[in-house]
Amino acid sequence: MSNKPNAREAIVDTASRLFFTQGYHATGLNQIIKDSESPKGSLYYYFPHGKEELALTCINRTSEEVARLLRHYMEGEAAPAQAVQNFIMSMANEAEKSSFEGLVPFSFWVAVETSCVSHELRTACQCVFRDWQDIIAKRLIREGVQEETAERKASVVVSLFEGALLQALTCRNIQPLEAAAECIPAILA
Numbered sequence: 001m002s003n004k005p006n007a008r009e010a011i012v013d014t015a016s017r018l019f020f021t022q023g024y025h026a027t028g029l030n031q032i033i034k035d036s037e038s039p040k041g042s043l044y045y046y047f048p049h050g051k052e053e054l055a056l057t058c059i060n061r062t063s064e065e066v067a068r069l070l071r072h073y074m075e076g077e078a079a080p081a082q083a084v085q086n087f088i089m090s091m092a093n094e095a096e097k098s099s100f101e102g103l104v105p106f107s108f109w110v111a112v113e114t115s116c117v118s119h120e121l122r123t124a125c126q127c128v129f130r131d132w133q134d135i136i137a138k139r140l141i142r143e144g145v146q147e148e149t150a151e152r153k154a155s156v157v158v159s160l161f162e163g164a165l166l167q168a169l170t171c172r173n174i175q176p177l178e179a180a181a182e183c184i185p186a187i188l189a
Contacts, residue, residue, distance in 0.1 A: 007036075007038045007039070007042045007046070008042070008046045010036040010037065010038055011032060011033075011036045011038050011042065011043055011046060011047070011054070012054070012057055012058060012061060013036070014032050014035045014036035015027070015032045015036075015054050015055070015057075015058055016058040016061065016062065018031060018032060018035065019055065019058055024051075024055060024117065027051075029043060029050065029051055029054075032054070052117065052118055052120065052121065055117075055121060056120065056121065056124055059121070059124045059125065059128060060124065062128075063127075063128040063131060063132075066132060067131055067132060067135060069087065069090065070087055070132060070135050070136070071135055073086050073087040073090070074087075074135050074136060074138075074139045075139075080136070080139050080140055080143055080188055081184050081185040081187075081188040081189075083139070084136065084157055084181075084184045084188065085181040085182075085184050085185075087161075088161055088164070088177055088180055088181040088184070089177070089178070089181050091161075091165060091177060092168065092174040092177035092178060092181075093174075095165075095168055095169065095174055095177070096174055099172075100168070100169050100172045129158060132154075132158050133151065133154040133155050133157075133158050134154070135154075136150075136153070136154035136157055136158070137150040137151045137153070137154040138150075140153060140154065140188065153187055153188055156187055157184065157187060157188070160180045160183065160184075160187070161180060163176075163180075164176040164177045164179065164180035165177065
């Protein structure tokens with residue numbers, strides 16, 4: 001029994017990596033089983049509804065990881081702009097440290113590719129972006145920004161970050177992330 005949680009984690013880790021590097025449609029369950037070195041039955045044991053359920057798990061895990069990091073910066077810094085800048089630069093540092101491997105914009109495979117697969121995956125993707133925006137918007141509201149303005153600014157920040165990350169990974173250069181971080185004070189002013 002002690003290896004079951006490890007098998008589940010191996011499957012989720014492998015599926016996340018393959019979905020991020022190959023895309024949802026190009027990743028098959030047999031490849032996930034083989035690459036995770038898990039027995040075939042374990043994938044269906046943990047994910048009885050198959051690939052879509054596994055993708056939802058990967059989406060939720062990615063969302064939680066980014067939200068946790070974003071929350072850390074938004075709750076720990078004196079100024080919201082500085083917090084967002086630090087968050088973006090932490091991603092830039094991680095991208096550089098990992099040689100631009102394994103760090104993929106959420107929108108790259110999840111929002112674009114899976115939103116056409118099912119209503120459930122599209123809804124999950126919408127929730128991810130909304131959750132990230134809410135973290136930023138709530139901090140702005142606490143700072144006295146009107147709710148509607150805070151929500152719009154948060155949406156722009158998430159869009160800017162995702163786009164900059166996509167460019168950074170495509171060019172294998174952190175300059176787009178640095179430029180995005182530089183623009184944050186003007187957006188959140």
